[in-house]
Amino acid sequence: TQLLEQSPQFLSIQEGENLTVYCNSSSVFSSLQWYRQEPGEGPVLLVTVVTGGEVKKLKRLTFQFGDARKDSSLHITAAQPGDTGLYLCAPVSGYALNFGKGTSLLVTP
Amino acid sequence: DAGVIQSPRHEVTEMGQEVTLRCKLISGHNSLFWYRQTMMRGLELLIYFNNNVPIDDSGMPEDRFSAKMPNASFSTLKIQPSEPRDSAVYFCASSSRDSPLGYTFGSGTRLTVV
Numbered sequence: 227t228q229l230l231e232q233s234p235q236f237l238s239i240q241e242g243e244n245l246t247v248y249c250n251s252s253s254v255f256s257s258l259q260w261y262r263q264e265p266g267e268g269p270v271l272l273v274t275v276v277t278g279g280e281v282k283k284l285k286r287l288t289f290q291f292g293d294a295r296k297d298s299s300l301h302i303t304a305a306q307p308g309d310t311g312l313y314l315c316a317p318v319s320g321y322a323l324n325f326g327k328g329t330s331l332l333v334t335p
Numbered sequence: 336d337a338g339v340i341q342s343p344r345h346e347v348t349e350m351g352q353e354v355t356l357r358c359k360l361i362s363g364h365n366s367l368f369w370y371r372q373t374m375m376r377g378l379e380l381l382i383y384f385n386n387n388v389p390i391d392d393s394g395m396p397e398d399r400f401s402a403k404m405p406n407a408s409f410s411t412l413k414i415q416p417s418e419p420r421d422s423a424v425y426f427c428a429s430s431s432r433d434s435p436l437g438y439t440f441g442s443g444t445r446l447t448v449v
Binding site: 257259266267268269270271274314318321322323324325326327328 | 339366368370376377378380383385390391426428435436437438439440441442443
């Protein structure tokens with residue numbers, strides 16, 4: 227059984243701070259996706275990382291896939307209130323995605 | 336493109352009643368996924384359809400749950416009879432043949448069973 231952990235579970239920071247959230251697993255994955263979910267809405271795909279060691283940037287968001295393809299991190303620089311939401315990682319294994327429980331981020335002005 | 340459309344957005348029902356949740360896929364998408372989200376368990380895959388055919392329903396919790404896809408653009412998830420522990424947010428997501436793991440989620444149906 228695949229064990230997937232996201233940390234921290236909750237994070238509350240002030241606007242302008244930097245933060246990193248983590249997604250760790252006991253299994254190796256072919257690729258991994260990150261989603262952001264805002265209150266009252268469904269998750270929205272942010273990025274897919276495929277290659278071990280890969281780094282992708284999306285404006286102030288930096289995503290990294292571990293060399294062993296068992297873990298990933300998301301770093302946000304100079305967080306803004308609009309970054310508030312639930313960040314979910316979803317390793318790709320087979321035809322459907324299995325999501326972690328996510329990191330709930332609150333950015334206050 | 337209107338995206339994945341779910342209805343209703345909110346449903347409050349009494350224990351024992353039948354509940355039907357609806358999902359309209361994005362035009363051209365051929366895969367459909369139903370998920371359930373709770374604080375305790377996060378997002379759980381309930382069932383996956385490909386080209387209108389159920390491929391994996393191992394996540395459907397009990398026989399009280401059933402899902403159908405009568406055509407390529409529409410799906411229903413039915414709970415009969417409903418129980419308080421079914422209270423959750425139910426999402427459907429669709430993806431296309433060209434991007435099978437590029438999920439587009441609907442806004443969800445928040446179900447409360449009292």
